Amino acid sequence: MQELIGVGNTVKEMKKRILQYAQCNAEVLIEGDTGVGKGVCAKLIHKNSSMHRGPFIAVNCGSISKGLVSSELFGHVKxxxxxxxxxxxGYIQRARNGTLFLDEIGEMPLDAQGHLLHFLESKEVTSVGSDRVIEVDCRVITATNVNLKEAILNKTFRSDLFYRLNVLPLTIPTLRERVDDILPLANFFLVSHSSGRSLRFSVDAVECLNNYAWPGNVRELKNVIRRAIVLAESEVIYPCDFALDSNSATERSNPANLKSKYIEQVILTHRYNISAAAKSLGISRPTLYRLMKKHNIRLLQ
Ligand SMILES: Nc1ncnc2c1ncn2[C@@H]1O[C@H](COP(=O)(O)OP(=O)(O)OP(=O)(O)O)[C@@H](O)[C@H]1O
Ligand SMILES: [Mg+2]
Known part of the structure; x- marks a missing residue:
């Protein structure tokens, strides 16, 4: 399973669960914050299941306008x-002999929830406006980034549907909760998006990645790495290339300026010891001298 990157126990456990869940056709409910990899896990369950030759139909319940959810799911007649x-x-029929992945299931309107429950019990659908009952065999995986138990208390989610969907639960922790995976993921995205350029992270850049909070989880990490690849001026990626929120707005607007300031700061931190500063930046002494010349950074005598 190459697509699920990570080295920590959490990812090991996730991989184990995915393979177990792929062996049967019961419903899976994936819970986790935005960008943690719910979609990736759903796809991997499908790929490793007996349905892998069938379609994988992903539906974002939050992006369909409320009044159209039933007709989009079950279809309609002229x-x-x-x-x-x-x-x-409808999506259910299109997922025949495959997997139907219902993302943001907590956004599904109550009337459509009732219809979905009926489908799960009977494996039959009736298009809106039709009285023909059609049998459909498909595996249903759902995902949510809201707490469905709270939604049940708020009466926006049916408890009977929750129990029907939650046969096989999979909870994905935030990236912050699995720091071990940050660097493997960052390196993976670096290689996949650098189109052959051989780039690497400086020591401080690695520290910065490990210390950042990642509120947008793996999706944010992926996009930050893609941005750094564009902003990097040499083969080494520095913290300033990440342009993370912890940097001030003005500094972010001018990465070149930030870079020279950053280099200056590292040199200062190492009390003008160029070898130590270069090591900390992950570059050679001659490269640091070259960058200092370029940015007009002078050593105090
Ligand atoms: N363990 C992982 N290995 C490789 N790529 C990953 C991993 N986890 C997430 N990604 C990547 O991160 C991005 C976000 O993942 P995904 O779309 O699965 O998150 P999500 O939990 O479904 O988010 P949302 O709640 O916003 O739908 C995707 O581009 C995905 O390929
Ligand atoms: Mg998703």
Whole structure:
């Protein structure tokens, strides 16, 4: 399973669960913050399952307008409502013999939740405006970044549906909770997005990645690395190339300026010991001298 990057026990446990869950067709409920990898896990369960030759249909329940959820899921027949100019196959039918991945299930309106529960119990769908019952065999995986137990208390989510969906639970911790995975993921994204350029992180850059809070989890890390690849002026990536929120807005707007300031600061921290400063930056002494010349950084005598 190459796609799930990470070395910590959490990822090991996730991989084990994914392979176990792939062996059967029961419903899986994946819980975790935004960007932790819920979509990746759903796809891996599908890929490793007996349904892998069938379709993987991903539906974001939060992005369908409320009134259309049932017709998008179950389909509709021509003339079922104003604007239904043709027969329309719903997502469930399109996922036949494959996997239906319902993302942001907590956003599903209550009436559609009732219909979904009925489908899960009967494996039958009826298109909106039709009375023909169609049998559909597909595996259902759902994901949520809201706490569904709270949604049940707030009466926005049906408890019977929750128990029906939560047969096989998979909870993915935030990136902050699995610091061991940050660097392997960062290196993976660096290699995958640097189009053959051989780039590496400076010692401080690694420290910066490990210390940052990553509120947007793996998705944020991926995008920060992609940005750093663009901003990097040499083969070494420095903390300033990440342009993270901890940097001030003005510094962020001018990465070149930030870079020279950063180099100056590191030299100062190492009390003008160029060898030590170069080591900390992850570059050679001649490269540091070259950068100092370029940025007009002079040593105090
Ligand atoms: N362990 C991992 N290994 C490799 N890539 C990962 C991993 N986890 C996440 N990613 C990548 O991070 C990005 C976000 O992952 P994904 O879309 O699966 O998150 P999510 O939990 O579904 O987010 P959301 O709640 O916003 O839907 C994707 O580009 C995905 O490829
Ligand atoms: Mg997702």
């Amino acid at each position: 003339g079922a409502f104003t604007g239904a100019s043709d027969n329309h196959k």
